[in-house]
Amino acid sequence: MTDEQWGALQGNLLKAVGKNNYASWIEPLAYDGLSKGVATFNVPTTFLGNYVQQNFGDQILYQMMGMGLDVSRVRFMVPAGKAPALQASGAGTRDGSEVEAAPQPAEKRHSIVAAAPLDPKFTFSNFVVGKPNELAHAAAKRVAEGGPVTFNPLFLYGGVGLGKTHLMHAIAWELQTTRPDLNVVYLSAEQFMYRFVQALRDRKMMDFKELFRSVDVLMVDDVQFIAGKDSTQEEFFHTFNALVDQHKQIIISADRAPGEIKGLEERIKSRLQCGLVVDLHPTDYELRLGILQSKVEVQQAQYPELELDAGVLEFLAHRISTNVRVLEGALTRLFAFASLVGRPITLELAQDCLADVLRDSERKISVEEIQRKVSEHYNIRLSDMIGPKRVRTYARPRQIAMYLCKQLTSRSLPEIGRCFGGRDHTTIMYGVRKIDDLRMQDGQLAEDIEILRRMLEA
Numbered sequence: 042m043t044d045e046q047w048g049a050l051q052g053n054l055l056k057a058v059g060k061n062n063y064a065s066w067i068e069p070l071a072y073d074g075l076s077k078g079v080a081t082f083n084v085p086t087t088f089l090g091n092y093v094q095q096n097f098g099d100q101i102l103y104q105m106m107g108m109g110l111d112v113s114r115v116r117f118m119v120p121a122g123k124a125p126a127l128q129a130s131g132a133g134t135r136d137g138s139e140v141e142a143a144p145q146p147a148e149k150r151h152s153i154v155a156a157a158p159l160d161p162k163f164t165f166s167n168f169v170v171g172k173p174n175e176l177a178h179a180a181a182k183r184v185a186e187g188g189p190v191t192f193n194p195l196f197l198y199g200g201v202g203l204g205k206t207h208l209m210h211a212i213a214w215e216l217q218t219t220r221p222d223l224n225v226v227y228l229s230a231e232q233f234m235y236r237f238v239q240a241l242r243d244r245k246m247m248d249f250k251e252l253f254r255s256v257d258v259l260m261v262d263d264v265q266f267i268a269g270k271d272s273t274q275e276e277f278f279h280t281f282n283a284l285v286d287q288h289k290q291i292i293i294s295a296d297r298a299p300g301e302i303k304g305l306e307e308r309i310k311s312r313l314q315c316g317l318v319v320d321l322h323p324t325d326y327e328l329r330l331g332i333l334q335s336k337v338e339v340q341q342a343q344y345p346e347l348e349l350d351a352g353v354l355e356f357l358a359h360r361i362s363t364n365v366r367v368l369e370g371a372l373t374r375l376f377a378f379a380s381l382v383g384r385p386i387t388l389e390l391a392q393d394c395l396a397d398v399l400r401d402s403e404r405k406i407s408v409e410e411i412q413r414k415v416s417e418h419y420n421i422r423l424s425d426m427i428g429p430k431r432v433r434t435y436a437r438p439r440q441i442a443m444y445l446c447k448q449l450t451s452r453s454l455p456e457i458g459r460c461f462g463g464r465d466h467t468t469i470m471y472g473v474r475k476i477d478d479l480r481m482q483d484g485q486l487a488e489d490i491e492i493l494r495r496m497l498e499a
């Protein structure tokens with residue numbers, strides 16, 4: 042590794058582990074050399090070496106591999122002469138005391154090569170649980186106990202930014218502490234394919250197979266990626282079956298249910314459905330608020346001088362879409378912006394600073410959606426909702442739908458009229474007013490409307 046590469050590696054590590062960790066643990070490392078796949082770093086004390094090996098060893102290894110270096114192991118040595126007297130006397134034959142917590146068995150070393158690094162923030166304690174994700178969270182927790190395999194695979198699916206990767210990493214972190222004996226491998230489907238293609242190219246298919254089959258817990262993220270990639274699917278299928286046969290736990294994620302992944306072989310779909318399939322629902326207001334409250338603590342620790350007005354988090358939870366990543370990004374930006382301009386975080390500042398995000402995540406609810414939801418709710422046919430029949434069973438839901446269209450869309454009355462079988466705009470206005478009046482007198486109706494509004498806005 043050149044000095045330049047070492048510099049780049051330090052930069053990456055700073056990003057990956059954070060400022061404090063970096064200053065305490067990475068900065069004291071001195072790169073010594075790389076030979077026969079072993080990278081050596083000098084450390085001032087055995088304690089530090091041990092700690093870095095255990096907590097950042099994998100990280101450093103992956104980063105080096107990512108830079109294209111031919112490395113399969115990292116070690117941390119207290120240079121000869123510097124070693125504390127006690128240790129030096131014990132290790133007379135060696136020129137320095139090597140810190141290697143416990144030599145790893147061969148296949149364990151292999152599996153490290155196959156896995157992807159874990160995000161230190163993606164733990165169970167950082168995961169906020171709410172109605173939309175409680176089932177997925179409970180299933181993930183169960184798997185993380187590392188007990189006997191009861192459902193295999195665990196299949197987590199849901200839209201972008203709803204916490205699939207977070208939960209998978211959390212399982213891996215937890216297993217690392219509760220069951221260090223287990224060989225846990227997390228990687229994306231893309232990385233799986235990449236390794237597979239590499240093995241084919243280098244004629245190392247036997248190694249590849251052996252490596253994946255020696256895993257105790259296999260996690261493959263974003264499996265929709267291998268749809269349509271036939272030979273990768275084939276290999277994945279065999280790996281999958283081999284592990285299931287040995288009662289090894291498998292955890293899979295995707296952006297949709299197994300049956301809905303186009304270009305995925307039927308036999309794979311049906312095997313994926315054999316275990317427990319749980320979905321992460323789009324976040325609701327309460328969950329978004331909970332997540333914001335937990336993330337705001339991190340921000341406040343970073344910017345202790347910033348004042349946060351009451352109501353700002355509620356505003357964001359209301360107005361920002363269901364994707365948690367977007368929500369987090371907005372919060373980070375808001376704090377950075379406020380700190381930059383030296384102003385307290387008010388509703389106004391939030392609106393200013395996040396105008397684009399707020400605009401993008403304005404949910405565009407369509408008239409058709411409203412008509413469909415309302416007719417489902419009242420158990421009538423869509424054609425009757427739009428059609429001419431005037432009996433109360435159809436007329437009332439129709440008026441409710443008109444009311445919601447006025448409230449939740451930016452369509453004009455004539456436009457709404459057109460969507461309701463070409464009715465006149467005065468008819469729509471009458472319907473909207475009627476419901477507005479009834480809402481005041483009829484608690485049940487008011488509640489129905491509230492439920493519908495929530496469902497539509499979710």
Ligand code: ADP
Binds near residue numbers: 162168170206365
């Ligand atoms: P996915 O893999 O489903 O696209 P991620 O797991 O990458 O989504 O989550 C996106 C971001 O949102 C991550 O930073 C993650 O920590 C955060 N996040 C998602 N759900 C939650 C939650 N329930 N509590 C806390 N953070 C969450």
Ligand code: MG
Binds near residue numbers: 205206207262263
């Ligand atoms: Mg993900």
